Amino acid sequence: xxxxxxxxxxxxxxxxxxxxxxxxxxxxxxxxxxxxxxxxxxxxxxxxxxxxxxxxxxxxxxxxxxxxxxxxxxxxxxxxxxxxxxxxxxxxxxxxxxxxxxxxxxxxxxxxxxxxxxxxxxxxxxxxxxxxxxxxxxxxxxxxxxxxxxxxxxxxx
Numbered sequence: 001x002x003x004x005x006x007x008x009x010x011x012x013x014x015x016x017x018x019x020x021x022x023x024x025x026x027x028x029x030x031x032x033x034x035x036x037x038x039x040x041x042x043x044x045x046x047x048x049x050x051x052x053x054x055x056x057x058x059x060x061x062x063x064x065x066x067x068x069x070x071x072x073x074x075x076x077x078x079x080x081x082x083x084x085x086x087x088x089x090x091x092x093x094x095x096x097x098x099x100x101x102x103x104x105x106x107x108x109x110x111x112x113x114x115x116x117x118x119x120x121x122x123x124x125x126x127x128x129x130x131x132x133x134x135x136x137x138x139x140x141x142x143x144x145x146x147x148x149x150x151x152x153x154x155x156x157x
């Protein structure tokens with residue numbers, strides 16, 4: 001695929017022209033990306049009260065994983081843990097096209113932050129992240145996880 005980029009300071013409106021021979025997943029992803037702004041989340045540091053007004057805008061690319069514990073959703077980043085007011089299901093729906101996949105009832109992980117996948121006994125698989133943490137990929141989610149990885153690999157090609 002050939003990519004041409006042009007910077008024009010006098011341009012009044014940015015636009016994208018896309019020429020393709022047939023619709024492939026990568027073309028579909030480009031269209032989805034152009035049509036929608038990349039989602040972002042606002043969260044409060046997990047160790048602070050929710051009554052405080054300080055919120056941090058979180059870029060999905062900075063999030064290692066989401067964890068749903070005690071009816072609360074947390075996002076784990078390199079800089080800390082943040083409490084979000086979203087649901088895990090809404091995060092999954094917003095981020096499925098950005099490398100996030102459900103691996104258990106309470107975890108949604110960013111495949112681009114995985115350093116290593118390591119099998120364990122009883123058919124368990126652990127995802128080790130760049131930051132040293134690990135998450136268990138539940139057996140019942142393993143097939144969907146592998147299919148998602150294959151799908152994302154095809155899109156990258």
